[in-house]
Amino acid sequence: MHFIKFLNLALLVFFLSGAPGAAALTEEEKNNIDLYRRLAPGVVNITSTLLEHDFFFNVIPRKGSGSGSIIDSRGYILTNNHVIGDGKLEVTLAGGNKYMAKLIGSDPDTDLAVVKIEAPKESLSVIPMGDSADLKVGQKAMAIGNPFGLLGQTLTVGVVSSVGRTMRAENGTLLEDIIQTDASINPGNSGGPLIDSSGKLIGITTFIFSPTGASVGIGFAIPVNTAKRIVNDLIGKGYYSYPFLGAILINLSPDISEALRLPVKTGAMVTEVIQGSPADKAGLKGGNRRAQIGNNIVIVGGDVIVSVNRIQVQDADTAIREVRKLNPGDKVQLEVVRWDGTSETVTVTLGEKPRGAKVP
């Protein structure tokens, strides 16, 4: 009797644990298949068509293609700013339905954008956002996207290769906490999701490092925590307001400091202050003369920021990062060393960064 009941129970457990055919797959494979099945409907293909005129005024449509993730059942889709271009946007759902999309908001600094489609709720499958703060090198990273724009939906699997890289985008803006992965990422994957083994969005695949233009196993994604910070602003008002200091900073390295006989070894040196900016109003001073140090020409004579809100800064990137943590309107205390060697604490009321400004 007991034996038969145990058998029943075992059978029950067996059937509950999945189809008998799945028993031959490894845990990894099951996980991959399960995640793809669950999340692929939430990944869309985005095509932007831009009408261009050639020399003879013939109209030539130029198409760009990328991917995106549905982040909200109202139809909001998260993608890369460089995917949307400035043409007409067409979104193809995983099921094949096409919708015209409206650009809701974009942020060139983080290369993120939100577009919206008017699709019935039941056809929209949302990709849940995870947490990119404690990612570990070696954990699984899956990318779903539309490589080269002509293949259709594609799953590639790899590991997290490194976390916390800081990189400069082509337009010079600072991209922080970049996730690197060896999952194959190719042109057309841009804007698509990077997913962890629990099926949560951890990044937005954005660019690759490659001498050939195609994947060499080095892909980069913007962390989802960056997206979480700005997405509500993008949906609400169409842009993200960065705090604005209005000063151009360079790294003060020990050798420059030595050459200039400054009392501090490292910090962020102000080379220029934008007129009328918060930094200008607070009395920060930019450089006023050129000096050749080694092989570089440096604009000297400005203040050196050594701490932001009592957090020591060794270089310009750290200073920018600390300021970026605040909101427009916040007061920030900067400890500066003046050109004459005196130390002073300056309080700056941060403004809102004008759109298109390249100065932090």
Place this chain on the structure above:
Amino acid sequence: MSQGPGIIVDRKRATMCLEFPSAARAFRRAVLALLVCILAAYSNASALTAEETATIAAYEKVAPSVVNITTQMCEAESFFFCATPSIKGSGSGVVLREDGLIITNSHVVSDAQNIWALLSDGRRLAARITASDANNDLAIIRVDPGNKPLKAIELGNSDGLRVGERVLAVGNPFGLGQTLTAGVVSMTDRSIKNDGKVLRHLIQTDAPINPGNSGGALINLDGELVGLCTAIISPTGSSVRLGFALPVNLIKAAAPGLMNSWPRNTGWVLAILLAVWLLRRIMESGARIMMGNN
């Protein structure tokens, strides 16, 4: 007769005991099993898989033992004895001994004027070549770790590698900084021709290996060194997932000879001393013979 009903009652009670409560128990067990199943599925979905845990542990174990190497070389037409070394190269290296012995590829450091090793704790130490074996593409460099010893890597056994086994490459591709890539052993015991030399008994892997990964570690999931990333086959110069690593058993065989602390020209000095000694003996004996003749 009295026994009969008694037995019946007994049996009834027995069946009641056996069936109804046990059915309830079975039901409860089934519910429990269902819950366990759902929980298992759920926890499976929110935690890391076994392979991920193993990969993370292996990476964290070896990460301090893999260094980034940057080099400066002289330009070929450099006239004034390389006053400004300009061409920069990058590669990787693996710490063999705590006191600062690092193994890398000889092609990473062979032409270098200046060599630096960037440790994972952020220290940047000057290195110099201790030994170099161009035929096997191996080189040993030495840094002075001061009072903070390095962490030596654990050496595995490359003879036990099987095709299909998971391996991880840790290195510094394109000089980007420390990077983990994962793949499997594609083939063992491969021979390829590289720069006119034939490298034998290589491990082939599909873990992405790029320029700059050279001299980096290929490890197994136990965090043991099984190979030294050395070469790729590619029409483009960057990874098409055909990477090759020198097997660790070759390193084990070659390293003791490379690591000896004798100065590199000791052999020549000894040979010259021996030759001088022999010459003197010959001359002495010649003189003796001449004297004998007299």
